[in-house]
Amino acid sequence: MKKLLILSAAALLVFGFFALDLNRYLTLDGMKASLGQFESQRAASPVVVGLVFFSVYVVVTAMSLPGAAILTLAAGALFGLSMGTLIVSFASSIGATLAFLASRYVLRDAIQRRFGDRLKVINEGMAKDGALYLFTLRLVPLFPFFLVNLLMGLTPVRTLSYYWVSQVGMLAGTLVYVNAGTQLAQINSLVGIVSPGLLLSFALLGVFPMLAKMFMRLLQGRRVYAKWQRPKKFDRNLVVIGGGAAGLVTSYIAAAVKAKVTLVEAHRMGGDCLNYGCVPSKALIKSARIANQMRHAESYGLSAAEPQFSFRKVMARVHEVIRTVEPHDSVARYTELGVEVLEGYARIVDPWTVEIKLNNGGMQRLTTRSIVIAAGASPFVPPLPGLADVGYVTSDTLWDEFAKLDAAPKRLVVLGGGPIGCELAQSFARLGSKVTQIEMAPRIMIREDLEVSDLARDSLRRDGIDVLTGHKALRCEREGTRKFIVAEHQGKEIRIEFDALLCAVGRVARLQGYGLEELGIPTQRTVAVNDYLETLYPNIYAAGDVAGPYQFTHTAGHMAWYAAVNALFGDFKRFKVDYSVVPWATFIQPEVARVGLNEQDAKEKGIAHEVTKYGLDDLDRAIADGTAYGFVKVLTVPGKDRILGVTIVGEHAGDLLAEFVLATKHGLGLNKILGTIHTYPTLAEANKYVAGEWKRAHAPQKVLALLARFHAWKRG
Structure with a gap:
């Protein structure tokens, strides 16, 4: 009841403030008009x-009423710099604390009762470093001060700490504003508008946030580097x-701008994408698709035939593709580009020193102004009882393990949807394996629309895969030479025999062995x-899979640009990494490609949207190619052609998506796509036709x- 009364009284005061038009006194015009009387x-x-x-x-500050900035200027005009600063400094701090x-x-x-679990991390952080966060917000006003007052009241920050940090943190800004107020009071003619004192005051108002940010950055740097001895030269x-996508792009950019850069890779240049992921998997997918086309050749007026092939040769081709692409990411190429490449294991000893245990047995220590961690990720292996006993492969190890086989595994279990x-499930099924896919979630590809x-x-x-969704893997068992996996579904256990088990349940960042724990760099x-x-540490960066939030080769390269530029030129200008337009694709058949929001995301986030859909079964080229399945689905702002997201399911969906990625990135709407000539007959016409569907739905009836x-009337 007391809280309700306080809220009611506050609401009444605020209502009265606006109802009586008292806010007119807290404007620049109102202040100037009343200045003589005051x-x-x-x-x-x-x-x-x-x-x-x-x-x-x-009162104004405590009630979070608008006009505190005008009052600060008025204090300078009425009381001068010294007394005005004194009054405002204490009044603003007391009001903010109230x-x-x-x-x-x-x-x-x-709030804590309702959102306690979600606020746990915030509460812990505020209890530990709340004073520093508050000081940053006071010195660098990222949010309006009244919001800081209200939100900080929800945290565990102590009242006394809140008061003195506010007092100290707001002092510099108060000085700048009060000084500007003293200059405003002295304007008697048009000449006064361009007086040096006034120009300086307003220059300070513009420069102060930048200076405050630089000061806070310096202060935070001194705090985190306090226990380390900085080298005099580097x-x-x-x-x-790390020599994967993020590491390669980072080092390339550094060399291109003539920085002295060393790239350290412990195993294979090119990282996961070249050696275990994108390149080998797409080579395998191509072979599997051709085999599938041969089986269904009657769809093209040809005689169907069971493909005759050597699985060993298929895997040999995969490795040949890797070897063909390998020179693009080789030590020789990057050395030629100006990058020093060291093969070995790197460990960060202090914020400026990296110790490298070379693969040839040597040891080297390098001091450096900046470090970029681009260590990538590795497959997650679930802690299933008996898993080690039965044996398994991952998306990293299968390329070498299966290359030894004369035929694809007869019975393959793929763990992960x-x-x-x-x-991989579809590819091995098309190459002759009897595949069972086990997924714990209610459906595969859970991040996509239903x-x-x-x-x-x-x-x-259709490719013969037994897709088991809603099945939780419990354990693995062995009976002599026979191997089984046991899964639970709707309270019942099922037992599946297999010859090979592929773990594909996700990837985890490589965090061990780089010295992160010793330096206290937070990792989850x-x-x-x-x-x-x-x-x-502001001079140590992370990019790619090791930092997330997306584990794609193209996002790793995207992040690398920001890491390189910030690491080399951050003292002058820093850039926030931009994740606003991130495309991705899954290369099953039909391909699934997406950029931006899908319906599932939009509904979860409560984002208003319209859906426009075009079925590829109506597209001339898709009909001619025998690939007349799938669709293009576009989410737009209601009533407008601005694109919120696109999902494409169909042949070459990943390639078709590029036009929408460009449009989304640069704010081009569906009308622009509709007004662009698309070659006939191509699959790309689907993009134009979906824009046409949107236009038809919004035609002015x-x-x-x-x-x-x-x-x-014209016809008579």
Whole structure:
């Protein structure tokens, strides 16, 4: 009841403030109009006017009313720099603390009860470093001060800490604003507008946030580097750990701008994509698709035939493709580009020193101004009892293990229903394996819309795959030479015999052995980084799979640009990594490609949207190619052609998506796509036709009705 009364009283005061039009006094025009009257009153009763002004400032701040900035300028105009700063400094801090206490008393308990679990991490962080966070917000006003007051009241920050940090943190900004107020008071003519003092004051208002950010960055740097001894000079500008997509792009950019850069790779240049992921899997998918086309050649008027092939040769081709692409990412190429490449294991000894245990047995230490961790990720192996006993392969190890086989595994269990699991399950099924796919979630490809998951499931089943969704793997068992996996479904256990088991349940960042624990760099599933890809230490960055949030080769390369530029030029200008337009594709048949939101995401996030869909079964080229299945689905802002997201299911969906990626990135709507000539007959026409579907749905019916009457009149 007390809290309700306080809220009611506050609401009444705010309503009265606006109802009586008191806010007109807290505008620049209102202040200028009343300045003469205030000055005469101050001259007559300086103490009384000072106390009244102080009280008004406290009330305005405590009630979170608009106008505190104007009052600060007024303080400079009325009381001068010294006294104005003194009054505002204490009044603003007291008012802010009162707002903080009111928020804490009225709202905190209810908020913590309802969202306690979600706020646990925030509460722990605020209890540990709340004063520093507050100081940053006060010095660098990222949010309006009234919001800081109200939100901080919900946290465990101590009241006394809140007051003195606010007092100190707001002092510099108060000085700048009060000084500007003193200059405004001195304008008597147009000449005064361009006076040096006023120009300097407003220059300070513009420059202050930038200076405050630089100061906070320096302060935080001194704090995290306090226990380390910084070298007087450095061997390198940049050391990059990891020779995958992120590491290669980072080191390439550094060399291109003539920085002295060392790239350290322990195993194979090119990382997961070249050696275990994108390249070998797509080579395998191509062979599997050709085998599948031969089986279904009657669809093209040809005689169907069971493909005759050597599985060993198929795997040999996969390795030949890797060897063909390998020179693009080789030590020789990057050395030629100006990158020093060291083959060995890197460990960060301190924020500026990397120790490298070379593969040839040597040891090397390098000092460097900046470090980029691009260690990538590795397959996650679930802790299933008996798994080690029966043996298994992952998306990393299968290429070498299966290359030894004369035929594809007769009975293959694929554990996992994500993109990797689906691609490999379909490929091995088409190459002769009897595949059982086990997925714990209620459907495969859970991140896609339901209809997409259903299409993918039906496609896999047509290839003979036994897709078991809602099945939780419990354990593995061995009976002599026979191997089994036991899964649970709707409370019942089922036992599946297999010859080979492929674990494809996701990938985890490589976090061990790089010295992160010793340096205190926070890690959970990935290395914790900010918007600039900085870790706890501003000169140590992380990019690619090791940092997330996406585990794609193309996003790793995208992040690498930000990591390289920030690491080399961050003292002058830093760039926040942009994840606003991230495309991805799953290369099953039909392919599934997406950029931006799908319906599932839009509904979960409560984002208003319209859906426009075009079926590829109506597309001339798809009919001619015998690939007339799938669709293009576009989400747009209601009533507008602005694209929120696109999902394409069909042949070459990953290639078709590129036009929408470009359009989404640069704000081009469906009308622009509709007005662009697309070659006939191509699959790309689907993009134009879906834009046409949107246009037809938004045709101006009243105008069309009038046109019909006009043409009827013209016919007589």
